[in-house]
Each structure stands twice: as structure tokens, then as C-alpha cells.
Amino acid sequence: MFFIQLSSNSSGISSMLVLGTLGMFIMAITLISLLVFHQRRVIRFNKQIQKMEEERQQMLLRASIRSQEDERQRIAADLHDDAGPLLATARLYLNENLIHQEPSVQLQSIFSAKQIIDDTIQLIRNISHSLMPPTLKNFGLEAAVKDLFDKINGSGVINASVRFHDNRQRLNEEQELLIFRIIQELVTNIIKHSNAGFIHLTQNAQGNLVYFRIHHDGKGILQEDFDRLESNSIGLGLKNIQSRMRILKGSISFEIDGTRTYYKSTIEIPRELV
Numbered sequence: 001m002f003f004i005q006l007s008s009n010s011s012g013i014s015s016m017l018v019l020g021t022l023g024m025f026i027m028a029i030t031l032i033s034l035l036v037f038h039q040r041r042v043i044r045f046n047k048q049i050q051k052m053e054e055e056r057q058q059m060l061l062r063a064s065i066r067s068q069e070d071e072r073q074r075i076a077a078d079l080h081d082d083a084g085p086l087l088a089t090a091r092l093y094l095n096e097n098l099i100h101q102e103p104s105v106q107l108q109s110i111f112s113a114k115q116i117i118d119d120t121i122q123l124i125r126n127i128s129h130s131l132m133p134p135t136l137k138n139f140g141l142e143a144a145v146k147d148l149f150d151k152i153n154g155s156g157v158i159n160a161s162v163r164f165h166d167n168r169q170r171l172n173e174e175q176e177l178l179i180f181r182i183i184q185e186l187v188t189n190i191i192k193h194s195n196a197g198f199i200h201l202t203q204n205a206q207g208n209l210v211y212f213r214i215h216h217d218g219k220g221i222l223q224e225d226f227d228r229l230e231s232n233s234i235g236l237g238l239k240n241i242q243s244r245m246r247i248l249k250g251s252i253s254f255e256i257d258g259t260r261t262y263y264k265s266t267i268e269i270p271r272e273l274v
Contacts, residue, residue, distance in 0.1 A: 075127055082123050090116040132177065141176040142167045145183060145201065152199065158191065159198040166205040171271065178244045179212065179267065182252075185237050186214055186265055194218025194263075205271065212267040220263025223254045245269075 093113035098106055136144035142164045152160040170176070183201070190196050196218025203212050221229070229238050245252050250269030257264065 079124075079127070083120050086116050086120040086123070090120070133180070136176060136180055137173070140167075140170050141180060142203070144176075144180055148180075148184065148187070149199070149201065152187070152191070158196060160200075161198075162201045162203075164203040167203060169271070171210070175248060175269070178248055179269070182241050182244050182267060183212065183214070185241050189237065190214070190216050190218060190220075194220055208271050210269055210271050214265045215262050217262045220256065220265075221254050222256060226252075226254050 090113045093109040093116070098109055101109070133144055133147075135147045142162075145164075146162045149160040149162045152158055171179070187199060190199055194216055196216040198215075198217055200215045201212065202215075203210070205211070226238060241252065245267075248269045250267060252268070253266045255264055255266075256262070
């Protein structure tokens with residue numbers, strides 16, 4: 001009788017072991033399945049993020065190309081609409097019949113042609129200055145930014161000021177032009193949309209990084225606003241900023257101070273591309 005009871009207990013223990021092993025096996029299979037499912041979701045998510053980033057980079061590239069194309073078309077229009085007619089008029093004054101005219105008429109025609117040619121030279125110089133401001137080319141970024149802010153301050157509408165703290169080493173010409181265009185775009189947006197009373201720009205450097213910060217007391221944007229507007233089809237100006245930042249291998253951020261009294265835009269770029 002004891003033997004029968006022992007056999008019965010052994011059978012029960014064996015059944016429990018089998019059930020326990022089976023349960024653990026099912027749990028292991030379930031856990032593995034969950035891990036595989038999760039890993040697949042992570043892979044799909046990463047692919048989506050990568051695709052979105054590629055689309056974003058393509059959007060920035062298209063914005064940069066569009067900006068360059070718009071600039072080319074503007075220059076072509078200026079040359080065609082303004083320089084072309086001026087030169088054509090000068091040619092009329094210097095036609096082949098001029099040598100048959102009276103000396104006084106010849107002198108007047110030559111004088112008029114000279115004035116027109118001088119106007120054309122000034123026009124072309126202005127177009128050239130719009131591509132590379134002479135102050136920027138000759139004296140550097142600090143002088144160009146100060147000149148820009150002096151003109152804004154001279155309007156009497158906005159108090160504009162600049163302070164460069166560490167500009168002993170100039171950036172290269174391309175970097176300075178790109179940064180100047182970014183600052184121009186930011187300042188233009190502030191003037192047009194913020195109703196600000198003051199704009200203040202500061203520059204400083206730390207190691208290989210150079211920082212430009214623009215403060216203003218008007219209506220500004222935060223980082224999420226910039227990200228949303230920059231991805232919008234109408235945010236061409238902001239796309240141009242981002243495409244230039246990409247060339248500079250830098251970053252730009254938008255925030256409001258703790259007292260919520262002014263907004264700040266911060267540009268961070270490496271002095272030397274690494």
C-alpha cells in the first residue's frame with residue numbers, strides 16, 4: 001500500500017514537472033516572440049525616422065537650390081531690365097553717324113554716353129554688393145553686422161546694438177557670408193513680424209565653437225515653431241537658414257528667457273570644420 005501511494009506521488013510530481021517545463025517553454029516562446037516583435041517594430045521605426053530625415057535633407061537641398069535659382073533670376077532680371085536698356089541707349093549716342101556730326105553735338109553725345117555708362121557701372125556694382133557686401137569682404141563679419149545694425153538703429157524705430165566679444169580670428173570668407181545671410185534673415189523676420197522695440201546681437205567663442213545670439217523683446221518663435229514652419233512649404237526663409245546651417249555644420253535654436261520678457265536665437269558653428 002505504501003508502494004502504491006509512493007508511485008502515485010511520483011506520478012504527480014512528474015506531471016507537475018512536465019507541466020512546469022511546458023509552461024516555462026511557452027513563456028520562453030512568448031518572450032522570444034515579444035522580443036522579435038519589438039525588434040521588428042524598432043527596425044520599422046528606425047527606417048521611418050531615416051526616411052523622414054532623408055526627406056527633410058532633400059527638402060533643405062531643394063530650398064537651397066531654389067534660393068540660388070531665385071537669386072540668379074533676380075540678377076538676370078536686373079541685368080536685362082536695367083543694364084541692358086542703359087547700354088543700348090549709350091550705343092545710340094555712340095553710333096557710326098557720330099563722326100559726321102558737329103563737334104558740339106559729338107561732345108554732348110559722348111558726355112551723355114559717359115553718364116549712362118557710369119550709371120550702368122554703378123548698377124552692376126550694386127548687384128555685386130548684394131552678392132558680397134563690400135564691408136564684409138574688406139573688413140569682415142563684425143564690421144558688416146555692425147553696419148547692418150547701425151542702419152536699423154538709424155531708422156529710429158528699433159534700438160539695435162551689437163557686441164562682439166571674441167573676434168580676434170576671422171572665419172573664412174564663405175563662413176562669414178553664410179552667417180551674415182542667416183543674421184540678415186533672422187533680423188528681417190524680427191523687423192517684419194515681431195513688433196520688437198530692441199534687437200541685440202552678441203558674439204563669443206569657446207574652443208572651436210563660435211556663438212551668435214540675437215535677443216529681442218517682440219513676438220518670437222520657439223524651437224518647435226521653427227521646426228514646424230521650416231518643414232512647411234511656405235517657410236522658404238527658414239529653409240534657407242537651415243540649409244546654410246547645414247553647410248556650416250552648425251546648429252540654431254530658439255527659446256524664451258525665464259522671465260518671458262525676450263526671445264533668443266542662438267547660432268552655433270565650428271570655427272574649423274572637423
